[in-house]
Amino acid sequence: MQEIKAIIADDEKQLRSHLKSMLSKVWPDLIICGEARNGREALELIEKHRPDIAFLDIRMPGLSGMEVAGKVAGSCWVVFVTAYDQYAIEAFENEAIDYLLKPVTRERLEKTARRLKEQIDSYTKPPVDFSEIVNKLIVNLQDMETPGYLQWLKVQKRDGIRLIPVDEVYYFKASDKYTMVITKEGESLIRKPIKDLADELDPDKFWRVHRGTIVNAGCISEVSRSLTGRSVIRLKDLPETLTVSRSYVHLFKQM
């Protein structure tokens, strides 16, 4: 029987050496040909040594374990090692990918070793199509981690660049090519037209009530009719009122 080679990738040294020593007990014939501290190193090691198996931590700097797996699909068997990723684990069930939970126990590692040996014996090559599965997982994970909408505004202040979370903005007001950002602390200008901003903000939280105004729905205290029949928005904590233009009145209609 030919030699079976593996690499281990984890950003925490202690966990790499732990897995290595466990493997040496459970699977003494396995050759660990390299250890990687991050996703990029893992990728380099896999390309250089062409191992049969890669043990990949999911959360790593540089590239995540998932991203590495997606790139090397078909060239080696992948076992994910993770501390806690409930959603990811559910996705691994019934797939051709194995996973280990940290802390890795001897019994679980033995099971993984048996499975890997069987697979390596019965197939000549790892399945190529799991790059699809992995890519699907990556997309799922990204959906869960990043909400996709703009979260921060970068504002130039006298003493440096201030970061304002969008949740704190009461409203945005168009000002030529710029947009005025009004928070409780005051006004600041950002270099982005309100039209572009409208596309990047969460429409559930930020309502466009006028061609030149976007208001944070959470900051509205009341909406009333003015003498001329226009809807006027009153804000919490701020004295000014905002006018709702006729084409956006429907936002407040059904309530």
Next chain:
Amino acid sequence: MLPVNRKGETAKEDFLVEMHMESKISDAKTHRPVVLFFLTMVFNTVIAVFLTFFGFREDFVVNLIFSQCIGLSICVLVTIAHWFFGNLSPLMRMFLFTAALILGSVAGTLLGMTITGVDTSLFFEKNVSFVHVVSLGIVFGSIISYFFFSRHRISMTERRAEEERIRRITSEKKAVETELRLLQAQIEPHFLFNTLSNILSLLDTDLKKGQTMLIDLIHYLRTSLKKTREDITTIGKEMEMIRAYLNIFRVRMEDRLNYRIDMPDSIKELPFPPMLVQPLVENAIKHGLEPKIEGGEVWIHGVEDGEVLRLEIADTGVGMYKRGASGLGLSNIRERLKSLYGDKGRLILEENRPSGLKAIIEVPHARD
């Protein structure tokens, strides 16, 4: 962790509650002038009947015309005066109200004279009967206005009580949510399982190091779990917990993490809310340094600046653009600062130079 849009939903729910209330109130607002004028006309008719019965000017039709003219004029002018009440002092309000009453009576009388075909110039001559008409207008006007004002005051009081009730329910709900989020934040499963894995492996290789790490974990868990039920701790105690937390990461990340905590001795005994700094340190590691291949440094330091106490948490990590959902923890901190210190408690985020993020907590300096 809660889904990211939770906050948004809550905001929208609260908003819907408020909108619902608002629509009820504005219904009342739009009906009010109609009801007001109708009631005024009823009162005017009653007055006309009353006056005719007691033989004032004998003719009911003339009495009715005069009382309607005077009553409605007063009604219009007092309503207009009421619009301008705003922030006026009670004395100014009284003055404005009296002026509206007198002006309304005179204007109503003149209007009545015009309608009934009496020469209005007679009013300005010393015609005693028209002076009577004006004074009657003022007397009845006062009584009826008093009736409307107290009715208005009662409805305003009810409205305010209702608003207060909704506000209380909303803030209670928020407090419970905050508590829950705090609890979840401390026992982040990723942190817990990774740390336990490290300890487990250290038991084989470096028993002493493993023990130290376990002690740090126990210290961190005990203080952080206890703290949600405490309202206040001291800066010194909070920093001890942060040190234990950072020590754990120092073992896990090795030379990828360096940290410094600089707190002047003078502020260590100052009271400070628990679990305000910890989420910022957690963010610095989780979103700043862990994703960065070469790692970096966390620097926590306290500054006394006159009336302000400032705690800065700076990291040399990847900066803010790659940090997605960390806004949840931050809005939580902001809410707590606001409820504890009002406008004097602030959380500011800045770009750290040359790289990373700097979070600054400002609270009033609690000097003895």
